[in-house]
Structures are given as C-alpha cells and as structure tokens.
C-alpha cells in the first residue's frame with residue numbers, strides 16, 4: 568500500500584501516541600508532550616506523519632533553529648538541528664518509510680540552513696543505527712545511562728550537512744505529499 572508524508576496535525580496525536588506506547592514502552596511521550604510540541608510555544612519544530620490507507624504508520628520530528636533573516640532569500644547558515652523522534656509501525660518496517668521520514672527531516676534542516684544534525688539512539692537499537700549510518704550519520708559520543716528507567720546508554724550521532732545540500736535560493740519547501 569502506498570504511503571505518503573504530510574505535516575503532523577493535532578488530530579494525529581492519538582494515533583501517534585498508540586505507536587509511541589507500542590515502540591517506546593519505557594519512555595513514551597505523552598499526549599500533553601506532543602500537544603506542546605505542535606503548539607505555538609515550541610518554535611522551530613517540524614513534525615511529519617507517514618500515512619497509508621488512512622492510518623498513521625510512522626512519524627518523525629525535528630527541532631531546528633528558526634531562520635533569523637526571515638525576509639532574505641536564504642536563511643543564515645550554521646545552525647544545529649536535532650532529530651527528536653522517529654518511528655514506524657512494525658507491520659510497515661522495511662518499506663523505506665523510516666528512510667523517507669529521515670530524508671524529509673534532513674531536507675528541512677537543509678532548507679533552514681543547518682550545518683549539522685544530531686540525534687540520540689539507544690545503544691541496543693541496531694536497526695535505527697543502520698538507518699542513520701546509511702544516511703550519513705556517524706557516532707560522536709555516548710551518554711551513559713541516558714534512557715530511564717532501563718539505564719541504557721545513548722549513542723550520540725551527528726550528520727554534517729554538505730553545503731551543496733543547503734537551500735540554494737528562495738524557499739523550495741519540501742512537498743508535504745511525498746509518496747513512497
């Protein structure tokens with residue numbers, strides 16, 4: 568079944584929470600956390616869902632500095648973006664949805680002129696690490712006992728953005744309707 572990416576809306580949050588609880592049972596984000604992230608008080612957030620057959624089958628979020636030079640044709644380069652979350656329903660794994668979500672976040676970071684993108688991933692999460700390495704991320708650090716209550720370490724990964732990836736001119740927004 569074809570999946571498409573679009574911006575996450577408030578109405579998606581219950582379905583997102585169901586996936587969140589299934590995939591991150593130890594430290595699932597709450598409804599209030601997602602509502603706050605999507606609300607006006609959290610600047611520079613960019614959340615997407617992947618939808619197939621009318622169901623939310625994945626989601627991802629990025630925090631990137633809001634371009635300061637709003638009126639200019641190109642945002643000032645050099646900021647740091649962070650991948651905040653990334654998940655795909657197990658029944659949809661291996662179809663490229665995770666890759667598409669990640670690529671969409673990277674495109675957004677590029678559009679906002681970010682020089683680098685960081686993320687944290689559980690040390691025992693080989694699948695996600697493969698996905699990130701395949702998209703140019705490399706390990707740059709370790710946070711011991713970062714995930715609670717399990718005490719699992721977090722691997723910190725960084726992906727430098729190639730200057731050629733940065734938005735070359737007037738905003739070329741990512742199509743929110745990308746099909747997979």
Ligand SMILES: CC(C)(COP(=O)(O)OP(=O)(O)OC[C@H]1O[C@@H](n2cnc3c(N)ncnc32)[C@H](O)[C@@H]1OP(=O)(O)O)[C@@H](O)C(=O)NCCC(=O)NCCS
Pocket residue numbers: 590653654655656659660661662663664665666667687688689692694695696697698699700701702
């Ligand atoms: C990690 C996760 C998001 C991947 O989603 P997905 O839709 O299955 O991802 P994809 O189909 O794009 O990628 C699947 C495979 O292709 C690999 N891959 C994708 N793009 C690649 C690339 N450009 N180069 C090399 N390998 C690549 C992945 O590493 C993975 O390999 P595997 O099948 O051998 O394990 C998903 O497994 C998930 O939601 N896991 C639970 C939640 C989670 O761990 N989130 C990440 C928290 S940091």
